[in-house]
Amino acid sequence: MIVHTYCASTYGVDAHIINVEVNSIGGFPKYFLVGLPDRSIQESRDRIEAALHNSGYEMPRSRLTINLAPADLPKEGSGFDLPIAVGLLAVSRQIATDLLPDTVLIGELALDGSLRAIKGALPIAVEARKRGYKNLIVPFDNGAEAAVVQDLNVYALKHISDVVNWMNGKDSNGAFNVNPVEMFSNGHARYDVDFSDVKGQENVKRSLEVAASGGHNIILVGPPGSGKTMLARRLPTILPPLTLNESLETTKIHSVAGLLKTGNSLVTRRPFRSPHHTISDVALVGGGSIPMPGEISLAHNGVLFLDELPEFKRSALEVLRQPLEDGHVSISRARMSVNYPSNIMLVASMNPSPSGDWHDPAGHGGSNAAQMQRYLAKISGPMLDRIDLHVEVDKVSFDELSSKSQSESSEDVRKRVVVAREMQSKRFMGMGIHCNAQMSTRMVRKICRLDESGAALLKKAITSLGLSARAYDRILKVARTIADLGLSETIQPEHVAEAIQYRNLDRQGWLG
Ligand SMILES: Nc1ncnc2c1ncn2[C@@H]1O[C@H](COP(=O)(O)OP(=O)(O)OP(=O)(O)O)[C@@H](O)[C@H]1O
Ligand SMILES: [Mg+2]
Known part of the structure; x- marks a missing residue:
């Protein structure tokens, strides 16, 4: 039988x-x-x-x-x-x-x-x-x-x-x-943290708003205790709310990884994953003899935070490159290959030098030039090429910390982000991408046109500030996002000027 x-x-x-x-x-x-x-x-x-x-x-x-x-x-x-x-x-x-x-x-x-x-x-x-x-x-x-x-x-x-x-x-x-729709609407868009928890740091918050609006990867550079981790944690709260479809995609990955808790059957908030720098390559991007999704896929539709970026092994940063580019991870095995989606925003943080300070008075307990170069060499090139915004984070003053003034809530910031994203959805309809960060070089040339004064400004920045060639496309993309936030159809010189501000690591000549 x-x-x-x-x-x-x-x-x-x-x-x-x-x-x-x-x-x-x-x-x-x-x-x-x-x-x-x-x-x-x-x-x-x-x-x-x-x-x-x-x-x-x-x-x-x-x-x-x-x-x-x-x-x-x-x-x-x-x-x-x-x-x-x-x-x-x-x-x-x-x-x-x-x-x-x-x-x-x-x-x-x-x-x-x-x-x-x-x-x-x-x-x-x-x-x-x-x-x-x-x-x-x-x-x-x-x-x-x-x-x-x-x-x-x-x-x-x-x-x-x-x-x-x-x-x-x-x-x-x-x-x-x-009822997934009910479960989804009950849980979604509720976060335990909020942008308004962060005192001062208006410029950093602005740069996170720009990053969220265009889907740009961002690195925060600042001394210990300046609030980098605190700021990064709040990025998911200003991203557009997860859609039910995105929620199901992310939930599938968490289901396969066995991470769903009983009774918590749908991932309703954008994930924020913050792996420690000692993480193995496999745990970061996925793989193993029985393939499992890695942190980059668990962060799908959300944020992957690499705190203290230069502390990560070089090999780990290398294996991240392709998935960051493609939005998915492919793992090949003898009899099959599997795919895990990895459509994420990357946020990285680092101290300005191994000793943690901005200034490096060699011989005064600070880091010397050779140390500094070794520190930065790890993230230079391929990794930094995938990061559109570089932002300096300074310590907030005591006055700002103790001030009673209420800063803007995540909800208010999110409203602007949503509008900017809607402009991009319209722009890229039928083109296979959905935000400015995903534009190819050809699309940048076509979409991010500058008027004469904008072009002159950018030329001057590139030559006089010594910006590297890779900065060029990044600045145009980010300028497009800033224009979207300003509800402007065209990229104006002030949008370009702000975008240039976000290329600090090129400007300081640290990474050649
Ligand atoms: N702007 C701020 N508003 C309110 N609290 C702040 C602010 N900046 C820092 N803090 C406080 O300082 C603590 C340390 O900040 P955080 O851990 O984010 O710093 P960090 O830059 O990540 O430092 P490290 O380089 O050591 O990781 C926060 O938990 C918070 O309590
Ligand atoms: Mg930190």
């Missing part, structure tokens, strides 16, 4: 339906598991046998072949326990099989038969619905996450005996229901 059950395996942020074929013929009891199972699936037999036994069911005593199809897709993870166990129960007539063709099952079995959460329940639910399955059975802790998908009956169960009862039509519990 052959029985088919259906489950799914995740690849990147997508899932594929896997058909578990269980065949039983009489003869000496044997157990074959075929179809590219990984180690954890190979080990499932012992878990399944114990779980069935401890839940009052019997492991079939016959010659069993379990085939995971399609055979050419590698399969990973412990989520196959449940579909294999149900197949074994069906083939030995311990449960009814009527519901099997319409049902996707996923879950790891504990030895006592209870169901343990798996990673990637959301992409699996998305795929199950897409392929026309009516029901999805998941471990209880994955319920809220999977139920975000509508038009699919999601049953979140705790034990293999609950699954058997459901299959036999004895389960009185209805499908798990959540």
Whole structure:
């Protein structure tokens, strides 16, 4: 007798339906598991046998072949326990099989038969619905996450005996229901921090507003305690609110990484990820023998903050380059390649020198020129090429810190950002990009035209301030964003002048 059950395996942020074929013929009891199972699936037999036994069911005593199809897709993870166990129960007539063709099952079995959460329940639910399955059975802790998908009956169960009862039509519990639109609007745009917490620093706040408006990467340069980390943390609060679609994209990545907490099934705020500088390359961009998304993908649709940029290993900064450019990470394996989206804003911070001060009086405990060069060499070139705005952050004075005057709230700043982004959406309609930072050199030439006085100003800046060639396009892009914030169709000289201010690291000749 052959029985088919259906489950799914995740690849990147997508899932594929896997058909578990269980065949039983009489003869000496044997157990074959075929179809590219990984180690954890190979080990499932012992878990399944114990779980069935401890839940009052019997492991079939016959010659069993379990085939995971399609055979050419590698399969990973412990989520196959449940579909294999149900197949074994069906083939030995311990449960009814009527519901099997319409049902996707996923879950790891504990030895006592209870169901343990798996990673990637959301992409699996998305795929199950897409392929026309009516029901999805998941471990209880994955319920809220999977139920975000509508038009699919999601049953979140705790034990293999609950699954058997459901299959036999004895389960009185209805499908798990959540309303993603309601959940989304309840949680979204609420942050624990606000721009108004930051006293003074008006110019830095302005530059963050510009960065948010055009989607530009930004680096904050300032001495310890000047508030760089505090400012960076507040960037997500002035970005346009996450859309439901963006929320689902980001939630899928967090689902695959197993980061969704029970009851918190939708990422409703823009992520802010701040990995420590000792992070491994794989943890930063993703990968590993069983591919997992890295910090850059967990920050998808939000902000990746690299605090103390020069402390990061050079190799880590190298591996970030391509994903920053492409907006996704590709990981190739022998039998497949997976993709994780990584559409992020990068915010970096650094001290002006290894000793932390602006001025480096060599021989006075400060950093000498050689130290300084080594410090800056790491971030020069490719990394800095991807950062449009360089901003100096000075310490705020005591008067400013103690002042009672209320500064502008994130909500007010966000309104301007949203308007600027809308102008860009219109501008780039049908062009495959959505904000100024994403313009190619050709688009910059076409879109960011200067009038005579603007062009003269830029020429003077480039030559007299000694700006490097790479500064040229950056200034034009940022000037376009500043013009958008000023609701101006054309780029005016004052927009160019402000944009030039944001090329400090070129100007000081630090990075040649
Ligand atoms: N403009 C400000 N308004 C209110 N508080 C501030 C401001 N700047 C700094 N602070 C206070 O100083 C603390 C230190 O700031 P923060 O950690 O952001 O500095 P930093 O520049 O990141 O320093 P480091 O280089 O040491 O990481 C903040 O937690 C905050 O309490
Ligand atoms: Mg800091």
